[in-house]
Amino acid sequence: MPNIKSAIKRVKVTEKKNLRNRMIKSAMKTQIKKFETAVSANEADVKLLSATQGAVDKAAAKGVIHKNAANRKRKVTQMQTKKGTRSAFPFSVPLKSPDICPHFNKSRLKKPHISTIMDKGKQDNRSNADHWSDSIDV
Numbered sequence: 491m492p493n494i495k496s497a498i499k500r501v502k503v504t505e506k507k508n509l510r511n512r513m514i515k516s517a518m519k520t521q522i523k524k525f526e527t528a529v530s531a532n533e534a535d536v537k538l539l540s541a542t543q544g545a546v547d548k549a550a551a552k553g554v555i556h557k558n559a560a561n562r563k564r565k566v567t568q569m570q571t572k573k574g575t576r577s578a579f580p581f582s583v584p585l586k587s588p589d590i591c592p593h594f595n596k597s598r599l600k601k602p603h604i605s606t607i608m609d610k611g612k613q614d615n616r617s618n619a620d621h622w623s624d625s626i627d628v
Contacts, residue, residue: 521545
């Protein structure tokens, strides 16, 4: 136990915050487990989904989990309702595939060759130079 008054207060405050964070995180995990068991039993509904995502959002708003972690958990729950199984985890299924996203276009995923990028840059620079040379009166 610390001897300094401010350090004693820090210990008390930290214990309270730790208890609060554990309660929020535990409630979130419990809600997620309820949702996963309902999905595996094909009993998941919109009300349960919104309650689960609400618990995740509350934990993120309180600062218990990071906002990116909250978004990832929300995405997992949405995918589980679409697929109906635990195999819908985002690392096992590509996020943009024809069965998930109806507007999926493979041609948009192809990267252009570097020479086409360089050619476009040269053309843009020449057009800008021509534009500026026309506007300057000497």
